[in-house]
Amino acid sequence: MPSEILWFPPVAALLIGYLLGSIPWGILLTRIAGAGDLRSIGSGNIGATNVLRTGRKGLAAATLLLDLLKGAAAVWIVAAWFPGEELVAGAAAFVGHCYPLWLRFRGGKGVATMMGVVVALSPMAGLVYAVVWLGLLATIRISSVAGMAAAVAAPVAAAALGRFDLVVLFLGLALIVLWKHRENIERLVAGTEPRIGRKRG
Numbered sequence: 001m002p003s004e005i006l007w008f009p010p011v012a013a014l015l016i017g018y019l020l021g022s023i024p025w026g027i028l029l030t031r032i033a034g035a036g037d038l039r040s041i042g043s044g045n046i047g048a049t050n051v052l053r054t055g056r057k058g059l060a061a062a063t064l065l066l067d068l069l070k071g072a073a074a075v076w077i078v079a080a081w082f083p084g085e086e087l088v089a090g091a092a093a094f095v096g097h098c099y100p101l102w103l104r105f106r107g108g109k110g111v112a113t114m115m116g117v118v119v120a121l122s123p124m125a126g127l128v129y130a131v132v133w134l135g136l137l138a139t140i141r142i143s144s145v146a147g148m149a150a151a152v153a154a155p156v157a158a159a160a161l162g163r164f165d166l167v168v169l170f171l172g173l174a175l176i177v178l179w180k181h182r183e184n185i186e187r188l189v190a191g192t193e194p195r196i197g198r199k200r201g
Helices: 003-021 025-032 048-052 057-081 086-098 111-121 123-139 143-160 164-180 182-190
Strands: none
Touching: 003 057, 003 086, 025 048, 025 057, 048 057, 057 086, 057 111, 086 111, 086 164, 111 123, 111 143, 111 164, 123 143, 143 164, 143 182, 164 182
């Protein structure tokens, strides 16, 4: 068998995942809606939490859903076209969101896209992710804490479910989520991290 056939599926999975993951839905939706350049609003982040700072709750919800779906779509598409390369696609979609080439590698923090990847690879672990994320958002209303806790819950849930094939991937993604939230962690320690619905000081 020619060597190019052996490496083509993982390369294709990587490219499909990265290209889907790097679609900056937050920027595109706010621009289309005339809400300005998201990178010059609030924290400058391209995710749903920053879209919410435009005052457009519908746009924020749409950004959240589309960022989630692009992670899941990468896994599902590759599962259909290149079975066995789903983990590569999921990891690439997440990296594409966090480090998109088109935005000079300044992307989002990956919480929604990671959820999409987790749901597509393990629906039960995805359910745990959603419960932790949404539960903390509803109670403490600190987006960063909810997102980081949900990300950390993913590898724990995978291990509890016996999906040890996913633990390393989910742990790696969770560590990147924590790294992307390092400024939030500093504000949490300082007691200055804003809550959802409250303006920054």
